[in-house]
Amino acid sequence: MPPPAPQPNVRVVTLTIDGKDFSARADETVIELCRENKIPIPSLCYMDGLSIWGACRLCLVEVVGQGRLVAACSTRVAEGMNIRTNTERLQRYRRTIVELLFAERNHVCSVCVSNGHCELQWLAQKCGVDHVRVPYRQVRNEVDSSHEMFRLDHNRCILCTRCVRVCDEIEGAHTWDVMGRGSDCRVITDLARPWGESETCTGCGKCVQVCPTGALVKQGTSAGEMVKDQHFLPILARRRHAQ
Amino acid sequence: MSRTITIEPVTRIEGHARITLQLGDQGEVEDARFHLTQFRGFEKFCEGRPYREMPALTARTCGICPVSHVLASNKACDHLLSVTIPPTAEKLRRIMNLAQITQSHALSFFHLSSPDLLLGWDSDPATRNIFGVMRQDPALAKDGIRLRQIGQMIIEILAGKKIHPTWVVPGGVAEALTQEKREAILKLLPEGLEIAKRTYGFFKTLVPKFKDETSHFGTRPTMFMSLVTPKGNLEHYDGFLRIKDAQGRIVEDMVPTVDYQRLVGEAVEDFSYMKFPYYKPMGYPKGVYRVGPLARLNNAEACGTPYADVALAEFHMLQEYGPITSSFHYHYARLVEIIFAIEMMERLLKDPDILDHRVRARARSNRDEGIGVSEAPRGTLMHHYRIDDDGLITWVNLIIATGHNNLAMNQAIRQVADAYVDGNHLQEGMLNRVEAVIRCYDPCLSCASHAFGQMPLLIELKDAAGQVVDRLTRG
Numbered sequence: 001m002p003p004p005a006p007q008p009n010v011r012v013v014t015l016t017i018d019g020k021d022f023s024a025r026a027d028e029t030v031i032e033l034c035r036e037n038k039i040p041i042p043s044l045c046y047m048d049g050l051s052i053w054g055a056c057r058l059c060l061v062e063v064v065g066q067g068r069l070v071a072a073c074s075t076r077v078a079e080g081m082n083i084r085t086n087t088e089r090l091q092r093y094r095r096t097i098v099e100l101l102f103a104e105r106n107h108v109c110s111v112c113v114s115n116g117h118c119e120l121q122w123l124a125q126k127c128g129v130d131h132v133r134v135p136y137r138q139v140r141n142e143v144d145s146s147h148e149m150f151r152l153d154h155n156r157c158i159l160c161t162r163c164v165r166v167c168d169e170i171e172g173a174h175t176w177d178v179m180g181r182g183s184d185c186r187v188i189t190d191l192a193r194p195w196g197e198s199e200t201c202t203g204c205g206k207c208v209q210v211c212p213t214g215a216l217v218k219q220g221t222s223a224g225e226m227v228k229d230q231h232f233l234p235i236l237a238r239r240r241h242a243q
Numbered sequence: 244m245s246r247t248i249t250i251e252p253v254t255r256i257e258g259h260a261r262i263t264l265q266l267g268d269q270g271e272v273e274d275a276r277f278h279l280t281q282f283r284g285f286e287k288f289c290e291g292r293p294y295r296e297m298p299a300l301t302a303r304t305c306g307i308c309p310v311s312h313v314l315a316s317n318k319a320c321d322h323l324l325s326v327t328i329p330p331t332a333e334k335l336r337r338i339m340n341l342a343q344i345t346q347s348h349a350l351s352f353f354h355l356s357s358p359d360l361l362l363g364w365d366s367d368p369a370t371r372n373i374f375g376v377m378r379q380d381p382a383l384a385k386d387g388i389r390l391r392q393i394g395q396m397i398i399e400i401l402a403g404k405k406i407h408p409t410w411v412v413p414g415g416v417a418e419a420l421t422q423e424k425r426e427a428i429l430k431l432l433p434e435g436l437e438i439a440k441r442t443y444g445f446f447k448t449l450v451p452k453f454k455d456e457t458s459h460f461g462t463r464p465t466m467f468m469s470l471v472t473p474k475g476n477l478e479h480y481d482g483f484l485r486i487k488d489a490q491g492r493i494v495e496d497m498v499p500t501v502d503y504q505r506l507v508g509e510a511v512e513d514f515s516y517m518k519f520p521y522y523k524p525m526g527y528p529k530g531v532y533r534v535g536p537l538a539r540l541n542n543a544e545a546c547g548t549p550y551a552d553v554a555l556a557e558f559h560m561l562q563e564y565g566p567i568t569s570s571f572h573y574h575y576a577r578l579v580e581i582i583f584a585i586e587m588m589e590r591l592l593k594d595p596d597i598l599d600h601r602v603r604a605r606a607r608s609n610r611d612e613g614i615g616v617s618e619a620p621r622g623t624l625m626h627h628y629r630i631d632d633d634g635l636i637t638w639v640n641l642i643i644a645t646g647h648n649n650l651a652m653n654q655a656i657r658q659v660a661d662a663y664v665d666g667n668h669l670q671e672g673m674l675n676r677v678e679a680v681i682r683c684y685d686p687c688l689s690c691a692s693h694a695f696g697q698m699p700l701l702i703e704l705k706d707a708a709g710q711v712v713d714r715l716t717r718g
Contacts, residue, residue, distance in 0.1 A: 110299065110303065110407065111296050111299035111300045111303070113295075113296075115409075140291070142291070143291060143292065143293060143635055144633075145293055145633035145634050145635050146633050151293060153293075196633075219607070219634075220295070220605065220607070221295065222295050222296075222298065222299070222409065222412040222413065222417070223295075223296065223298070223299035223409040224409050225409075225412070225417070
């Protein structure tokens with residue numbers, strides 16, 4: 001679902017983040033408040049302009065008084081909340097999550113068209129992932145290069161579903177979806193037909209631009225050449241929700 | 244009784260190998276084999292990948308000569324696109340290739356081989372290395388390090404990084420050359436040329452001291468294959484294939500590189516992961532040929548640059564008639580090529596078109612098979628790909644420069660073993676001469692075998708029954 005349009009009469013709450021006091025609209029999420037105030041919280045599935053998915057778990061934060069960690073993207077602010085965004089435990093968990101993403105599929109940065117422009121790679125650097133401590137699964141995944149303009153490489157997909165959501169919520173085509181369970185989970189076009197044979201794809205390329213890695217890229221790009229432009233999304237999202 | 248002698252430091256070759264010498268009843272050498280024992284599998288695991296990834300993927304074959312793979316791979320991709328790349332892009336690629344040849348030849352001559360030549364075959368192995376050279380002749384060692392640095396710096400200025408650059412792309416290069424970069428490279432070249440000429444002059448005085456090695460280091464007759472320009476001159480990037488026989492007669496000439504399969508067949512042996520390319524019309528294993536600097540200079544009518552042409556004329560005088568057959572003279576040929584590379588880079592950089600912004604042809608794949616051939620420092624490098632309708636790789640064949648020399652290297656080891664090995668016991672000097680003949684070819688075994696591991700060199704002596712009677716290892 002797309003994020004709800006801001007209500008005109010929403011109450012304001014006060015809360016603490018990393019020892020500093022903040023006030024926020026009660027309908028805001030923790031990650032929105034943090035982004036507004038330049039408090040860095042990593043995330044891969046969250047994207048301003050798309051609905052909340054809560055899949056990557058990189059935006060986990062600690063709420064004092066609560067035993068469990070909560071995802072900043074899917075947690076609304078509340079009066080008196082005391083949040084910690086960057087504890088040693090969170091850093092450890094985030095690094096492990098990123099390592100697991102690298103181990104799950106074949107992310108070989110050095111030969112990737114998104115090398116140097118990849119959100120996963122950037123996050124790995126931020127999290128200090130200089131090596132992966134779990135064994136790589138090294139499963140051979142397919143590349144769907146059937147589309148005239150774009151290419152899908154399942155080896156580099158982290159299942160953030162940004163493509164699924166942008167196609168459904170912004171473009172309105174709903175070409176993308178998710179099929180399978182667990183390690184067999186895949187993003188698919190139409191009913192698992194090759195992308196080039198999709199009858200619903202409009203070829204707009206929004207999915208490619210929002211993809212955080214080299215999973216969805218333009219044809220004709222070589223190593224390191226795929227630079228994505230995501231500025232369009234908040235603008236389109238606001239216009240769509242204003243309709 | 245078997246014994247193992249471990250000699251430090253690690254032997255000076257790129258990659259890892261084993262040599263076995265088969266002895267007869269009287270202790271004489273009956274057979275000599277050069278083994279690459281590990282497998283990397285680039286040709287297999289590239290299958291299924293988009294062809295545009297191939298330059299970056301295959302560049303990882305090697306950290307010494309990634310530029311060579313980048314160029315051959317991009318040429319294969321150009322062929323898949325069916326484009327003629329812009330002339331400026333071709334010149335820029337040529338400059339990069341020449342910089343690569345400069346740095347790689349400098350590595351081979353100064354870092355890997357000069358310890359033998361300066362310190363002696365039988366000198367203490369503990370000091371027979373570049374550090375020993377630094378002590379013996381600091382100026383020469385400094386020259387070598389600087390010359391290699393100049394080659395690497397040129398690659399970095401052009402492509403942004405020294406190793407595994409991605410600046411060369413299918414259809415040309417990613418970015419045009421700027422005036423600042425051109426000036427930066429031009430500033431480096433005079434110093435490089437001075438070093439190259441100085442080293443060449445010095446090596447000429449050394450050659451007469453190695454008459455014995457010259458006559459035993461891989462002198463058996465073989466053919467020579469290389470690229471040449473349409474005029475038959477020295478060529479490293481494009482051109483046509485030429486093969487000369489051991490007497491210097493041209494047996495194949497102006498063969499388009501896309502027809503390489505008419506000339507080159509590939510055999511496999513169960514004792515090595517390196518393939519055994521051979522000259523197809525002569526069959527296997529008779530069709531032995533050599534590639535690399537020696538072959539290129541033997542095949543070239545001229546270099547086309549002033550100092551290199553003088554050096555080439557002197558090179559041809561190393562032997563009374565016919566092509567230069569001793570593999571010991573690979574070292575000589577390398578120094579001539581460094582001079583040529585630096586002179587040619589300067590000429591290309593002074594070309595008025597070199598700053599042209601049109602450096603990339605854009606197209607989709609327009610055929611399902613692409614072949615790219617260029618001259619790597621060690622010889623002719625061939626990349627051959629097939630793709631499906633979606634541009635995904637279905638088949639890869641890489642014929643690596645070192646691989647072409649495989650049969651010749653096996654011959655050379657046999658020859659050195661015949662000349663120097665005493666079947667009753669092994670000596671360090673013998674080990675080093677066997678190594679040194681391999682080193683003449685400057686084999687890049689990591690490229691050729693697609694292998695990695697921790698076994699630099701092992702020599703085994705076997706009796707007639709195949710039992711190991713003696714063994715020497717290094718590393």
